[in-house]
Amino acid sequence: xxxxxxxxxxxxxxxxxxxxxxxxxxxxxxxxxxxxxxxxxxxxxxxxxxxxxxxxxxxxxxxxxxxxxxxxxxxxxxxxxxxxxxxxxxxxxxxxxxxxxxxxxxxxxxxxx
Amino acid sequence: xxxxxxxxxxxxxxxxxxxxxxxxxxxxxxxxxxxxxxxxxxxxxxxxxxxxxxxxxxxxxxxxxxxxxxxxxxxxxxxxxxxxxxxxxxxxxxxxxxxxxxxxxxxxxxxxxx
Numbered sequence: 001x002x003x004x005x006x007x008x009x010x011x012x013x014x015x016x017x018x019x020x021x022x023x024x025x026x027x028x029x030x031x032x033x034x035x036x037x038x039x040x041x042x043x044x045x046x047x048x049x050x051x052x053x054x055x056x057x058x059x060x061x062x063x064x065x066x067x068x069x070x071x072x073x074x075x076x077x078x079x080x081x082x083x084x085x086x087x088x089x090x091x092x093x094x095x096x097x098x099x100x101x102x103x104x105x106x107x108x109x110x111x112x113x
Numbered sequence: 114x115x116x117x118x119x120x121x122x123x124x125x126x127x128x129x130x131x132x133x134x135x136x137x138x139x140x141x142x143x144x145x146x147x148x149x150x151x152x153x154x155x156x157x158x159x160x161x162x163x164x165x166x167x168x169x170x171x172x173x174x175x176x177x178x179x180x181x182x183x184x185x186x187x188x189x190x191x192x193x194x195x196x197x198x199x200x201x202x203x204x205x206x207x208x209x210x211x212x213x214x215x216x217x218x219x220x221x222x223x224x225x226x227x
Binding site for chain 2: 032034041042043044045046049088095100101103104105106
């Protein structure tokens with residue numbers, strides 16, 4: 001079993017829809033949770049990060065962590081065609097670069113105009 | 114800042130050949146990471162450096178892979194001899210310091226070994 005599981009999709013939604021992207025994990029030591037966005041043929045870029053449980057909002061994006069269920073989510077409101085990309089969750093047991101960052105497989109999202 | 118720079122962007126080679134991938138991290142970043150991305154395995158950490166010193170190379174698949182960082186502005190990942198299963202996108206990423214969350218990734222090198 002992989003440490004981090006993420007449905008690869010693809011997920012196709014109409015413009016303006018609310019998108020929910022999810023990851024599950026098995027390692028209870030994970031404390032730091034990140035979402036990266038990767039456009040086609042580009043490197044991943046950090047979108048949001050959260051520490052431990054709870055929600056974090058940034059514009060149209062909301063990251064949610066439920067440590068009791070070992071489940072994290074990224075919600076995108078009023079989705080736009082420019083949101084079409086692959087979204088990777090990533091997590092670590094320690095802050096910064098002293099520990100390994102474990103990535104999910106990525107979910108490919110297409111937002112149709 | 115130009116961001117993390119990788120070269121070449123694309124590489125096609127034949128099995129058995131030596132492949133060298135290059136990376137220039139963002140100036141002032143103390144950490145440098147090499148990742149490999151495939152459809153099957155996703156994004157995997159191969160090795161990372163702190164202040165030019167290799168810290169964790171447990172992700173390097175086998176002895177055919179080697180990485181060096183001779184100075185703060187340059188790193189190489191070498192595969193010798195290359196095999197078709199090495200075909201992947203190789204990313205270099207850098208980070209400012211120990212406490213920074215998140216990595217700055219380069220554009221990647223697409224490697225195809227025939």
